[in-house]
Amino acid sequence: MTGSxxxxxxxxxxxxxxxVLWGVTFLTFVVINRLPxxxxxxxxxxxxxxxxxxxxxxxxxxxxxxxxxxxxxxGDVLSGNLGRSFASDQTVTSILSxxxxxxxxxxxYALIVSLLFTVPVAVLAARRPNGVVDRITMTLSMxxxxxxNYVLALILVYIFAVKLEWLPAIGYVNPSDGIxxxxxxxxxxxxxxxxxxxxxYTRLLRADILEQMQGEDYVVTAAAKxxxxxxVLIRHALPNSLFGLLxxxxxxxxxxVGVTVIIESIFALPGIGxxxxxxxxxxxILVVQGIVLVLxxxxxxxxxxxxxxxxxxxxxxxxxxxAS
Amino acid sequence: MAAQLPEADAQVPSLALAPAGAELERPRGGxxxxxxxxxPGTILVFLLFLFFVWPVIGPVGKPTGGNILNANIEPWSAxxxxxxxxxxxxxWSRILYGGRNSIEIAFSVQFVGLVLGGAxxxxxxxxxxAVDMVLMRVLDVLIAFxxxxxxxxxxxxxxxxxxxxILALCFFSVPAFARVSRAATLxxxxxxFMLAARLSGTGTGRILLRHITPNVLPQLVTFxxxxxxxxxxxxxxxxxxxxxxxxxxxxxxxxxxxxxxxLSAEPRLVLVPSAFLFITVLTFNLLGxxxxxxxxxx
Numbered sequence: 001m002t003g004s005x006x007x008x009x010x011x012x013x014x015x016x017x018x019x020v021l022w023g024v025t026f027l028t029f030v031v032i033n034r035l036p037x038x039x040x041x042x043x044x045x046x047x048x049x050x051x052x053x054x055x056x057x058x059x060x061x062x063x064x065x066x067x068x069x070x071x072x073x074x075g076d077v078l079s080g081n082l083g084r085s086f087a088s089d090q091t092v093t094s095i096l097s098x099x100x101x102x103x104x105x106x107x108x109y110a111l112i113v114s115l116l117f118t119v120p121v122a123v124l125a126a127r128r129p130n131g132v133v134d135r136i137t138m139t140l141s142m143x144x145x146x147x148x149n150y151v152l153a154l155i156l157v158y159i160f161a162v163k164l165e166w167l168p169a170i171g172y173v174n175p176s177d178g179i180x181x182x183x184x185x186x187x188x189x190x191x192x193x194x195x196x197x198x199x200x201y202t203r204l205l206r207a208d209i210l211e212q213m214q215g216e217d218y219v220v221t222a223a224a225k226x227x228x229x230x231x232v233l234i235r236h237a238l239p240n241s242l243f244g245l246l247x248x249x250x251x252x253x254x255x256x257v258g259v260t261v262i263i264e265s266i267f268a269l270p271g272i273g274x275x276x277x278x279x280x281x282x283x284x285i286l287v288v289q290g291i292v293l294v295l296x297x298x299x300x301x302x303x304x305x306x307x308x309x310x311x312x313x314x315x316x317x318x319x320x321x322x323a324s
Numbered sequence: 325m326a327a328q329l330p331e332a333d334a335q336v337p338s339l340a341l342a343p344a345g346a347e348l349e350r351p352r353g354g355x356x357x358x359x360x361x362x363x364p365g366t367i368l369v370f371l372l373f374l375f376f377v378w379p380v381i382g383p384v385g386k387p388t389g390g391n392i393l394n395a396n397i398e399p400w401s402a403x404x405x406x407x408x409x410x411x412x413x414x415x416w417s418r419i420l421y422g423g424r425n426s427i428e429i430a431f432s433v434q435f436v437g438l439v440l441g442g443a444x445x446x447x448x449x450x451x452x453x454a455v456d457m458v459l460m461r462v463l464d465v466l467i468a469f470x471x472x473x474x475x476x477x478x479x480x481x482x483x484x485x486x487x488x489x490i491l492a493l494c495f496f497s498v499p500a501f502a503r504v505s506r507a508a509t510l511x512x513x514x515x516x517f518m519l520a521a522r523l524s525g526t527g528t529g530r531i532l533l534r535h536i537t538p539n540v541l542p543q544l545v546t547f548x549x550x551x552x553x554x555x556x557x558x559x560x561x562x563x564x565x566x567x568x569x570x571x572x573x574x575x576x577x578x579x580x581x582x583x584x585x586x587l588s589a590e591p592r593l594v595l596v597p598s599a600f601l602f603i604t605v606l607t608f609n610l611l612g613x614x615x616x617x618x619x620x621x622x
Contacts, residue, residue, distance in 0.1 A: 016461065023465035031477045142613070146606035148557040150564065151598040154584060162588045258471050262561050266584070273472070277565070280476050288473065296468045 013307055017300045024296040025289055029070045032285050038062055039086045039283035060086055073289060082293075083286035085279070092290035095275060100294065102172060103260055103271035109186050110194035110256075111249065117198050119242070122205035127233060129210055137202060144199035149259055153192035153266045160188060170268040189267045193259055204248060208241040209233065216240075243309075250306040254299035360617075364610035371604055375423035385414040387421040388572040399592060406596050409579075410586070411572075415593075418574035419600050425575045426604070429486060430555040433493040434548040440494075441501025442544050446536050448502070449509035450528070460506070463499040471496060472565065479567035489568050493555055504547050508540045542619055550612035553605035560601060576601045 040056040041048070057063050076083060082092035125137040161169035167188050173181040213219055213233070222236045223229075261273030272291055279287035378384060399407040399415075406415035448459040475492045482488045512518060512535075521535050560577025562568035569575035571582070576597040583593030 016464075019461055020464045020468055023461070024468050027465060027469060028473055031473065035477060035481050142609060143606065146553060146609050147602055148560055148598075148605070150561060151580065151594075151601060154580070154587060154594050155598070158587055158591050158594075254468060261472050262564055265564060276470070276472065277476070280473060280480075292470055292473060295470050299468045 010308065013304050017304055020300055021293070021296055025074075025293055026070060028289060028292045029073070029285065030066070032280070032283060032288055033066055035283060037283065039285065042281070042283045043087060073286065077293070082290040085287045086284045087279075087282045087287075092287055095287060096272075096290060096294060099270060099272045099275045102269055103257070103264065103273065105175075106186055106189055106193070106260060106264070106269065106271065107253075107256060109183075109190040110197060113190060114194040114198035114201060115249070118201040118205055118245075119238075121198075122202045122209065123233060123238060125202070125206045126209040126213070126237075127229070134206070137206070141199035141203050144195055145203075147196065149192050149196055150262055150266060152195060153188065153263055156188045156191060157266075170266075172267075172269045186269075189263050189269060192263050192266075193256070197256075201245060201249070205241055205245050208244050209237050212237040212240050247306050247310070250302040253302045254295075257295050257298065360614035361611065364607045364614065367603075367607045368611060371423070371607060372427070375420055375427055379417070379420050379424070384420055385417045387413060387418040387574045406592065409582075409593060410590075413572075413574075415579075415596055418579060419576070419597060422569075422574035422576045422579060422597065423600060423604065425486065425569050425573070426556045426559060426577075426601075429490055429493065429559050429569075429575075430552045432490045433497050433555050434551055436490070436494045437497025437501040437551070438544050438548050441498040441503075442505040442540065444498070445502035445505025445507075446509045446532060446540060449506040449513065450532060450536065456506075459502075463502055466495060466499045469495075475562055475567050476565060479562075479565070484567050484570040486569055486573075489559060489562060492562065492567060493558060496558065497551065497555065500551065501544060501547065505540055505544060508543050509536055512536060512539055546612060546615045546619060549608060549615060552608040552612070556601065556605055556608075 038057070039060060040053045040062060044052055044056060061069060073083065082096070084091050085095060088095075121137055125134040128134060157169045160167045167184055169188075171185060173185040175182040216237075219232055219237060222232045227236070257272075260271065261276065263269075264271040264273040265277070272295070276288065276291045278284075279291065399405065401407060406419070408414055409418070444459055444463075448456040474495055478488050478492045482491075518531070518535060521531050526535075556576075559568060559575065560580060563575060563577030563581045568577050571578050579597040580594050580601070583590065583597070587594055
């Protein structure tokens with residue numbers, strides 16, 4: 001074994017990431033093919049004659065065995081071709097490039113806003129555990145964590161769209177049609193996703209800072225050298241705790257994508273979730289496969305990047321010894 | 325990561341039943357210090373009474389088959405505390421039966437997750453090596469697999485029903501439990517009493533059953549309580565995609581989904597089930613959180 005430890009780690013992680021991606025896409029393929037009707041039947045509707053269905057089936061290559069279709073898809077993907085939609089004849093790549101930005105914008109908006117609030121609130125709460133700020137934060141965040149995001153979304157729509165008429169209830173405005181309407185169109189969905197996240201992250205960050213402040217030697221050292229309580233908290237404990245928070249953020253991105261689907265459907269946003277629903281409904285296998293591949297890749301890459309970040313920042317992991 | 329509260333510092337961090345001599349210390353200060361468990365516990369018992377006992381013994385109407393002539397009765401009218409929905413069903417009765425469905429589904433899902441996921445995680449950690457590797461990769465696939473595809477596929481191929489909802493949700497709970505159980509078992513593996521058990525010739529089955537299970541179980545039960553709320557919320561989410569409890573049979577999820585269309589005209593159709601969903605999830609979260617700070621694990 002030669003090469004730097006970091007490279008070896010990347011190799012090891014990639015070796016486990018690729019089977020996962022392969023497993024996810026294969027499982028999706030099997031699941032969609034096991035559904036009682038296929039794309040030919042779904043696209044032609046109930047009035048189609050068996051002969052018409054059979055013709056379309058042959059045209060779409062649905063009559064070939066499952067394995068050969070999967071491996072020909074896999075071969076195409078490896079050469080960079082995701083195929084075409086059965087329903088619209090659009091390429092899967094163009095569907096993705098149309099739909100994915102909406103979802104990513106929504107996710108980014110929700111994540112940025114929730115993290116911007118999380119850090120100061122968690123620091124204030126951790127400054128005096130069990131103080132007034134801490135108790136209010138902990139209570140509010142517990143309430144927020146117990147609220148389903150679809151419920152939050154509907155309540156926000158009722159207050160801000162129906163009653164106050166400040167923000168649109170549904171629809172998406174392209175950023176090229178005006179940045180302010182674009183932000184307005186994504187605000188309610190982003191709060192619906194971001195508020196529970198804020199509650200979750202704040203509890204996590206607060207607990208982590210408290211753990212650092214109580215047990216770690218470097219905190220004692222910093223205090224002994226005469227750093228004030230705020231300085232110890234913000235300059236010494238916070239950076240360490242932020243690191244843990246970012247890990248959770250990365251690991252959670254996969255779950256977040258699932259959450260986005262339901263929020264997108266409530267707010268009628270043309271994101272990846274709607275495309276996935278439509279494609280499953282049409283048994284549009286190649287589109288489903290393309291979307292699933294992208295989503296699973298996001299999850300796997302997020303985990304990979306987290307692992308590597310850890311290794312970059314913590315030499316113990318880089319050299320194969322577990323941290324703590 | 326243990327979200328350890330400062331009050332919980334007095335407690336031992338190791339597990340309740342660890343034979344290494346650690347015993348669960350009760351928080352000092354008598355029953356007042358137990359309020360964090362007692363309050364949500366009492367509310368939970370009350371909710372369970374409402375959902376499971378009250379419809380049997382109390383004056384609660386049928387949740388389905390309402391008369392269209394009784395549609396959209398205002399809240400607080402005689403016989404209908406929360407009024408009726410657009411097809412004439414009593415909302416209060418639908419809330420109670422929907423609550424029963426939610427709890428039954430969440431309990432079944434968490435039970436399957438605890439038993440199956442717990443076993444998989446413990447076995448993976450105990451055997452280690454290739455077994456661990458394979459089992460964990462399978463779980464990684466399940467975790468990275470878009471849950472929506474699976475849920476819709478189950479709904480489409482098997483048809484929506486309560487048991488299929490449980491099946492779909494188990495795909496969330498089993499991998500999660502397996503990870504918790506694996507991490508807990510890994511920590512146990514190096515403990516002296518495990519070595520002692522192995523050296524004295526205890527069989528693998530007996531070690532798993534008598535040494536690992538009792539030590540991992542408290543963590544898994546706490547994790548199950550914390551997950552109840554998530555499963556109840558997810559069950560509601562499935563109703564938005566046509567899985568979940570099929571109407572007219574009530575669930576909070578399908579009530580919210582049906583009310584969504586006429587939100588501006590009749591907000592109570594969304595607000596009433598949402599409020600019950602919120603209170604129930606909050607109760608489970610508070611209880612789970614309080615127990616977690618007792619054991620300061622998971």
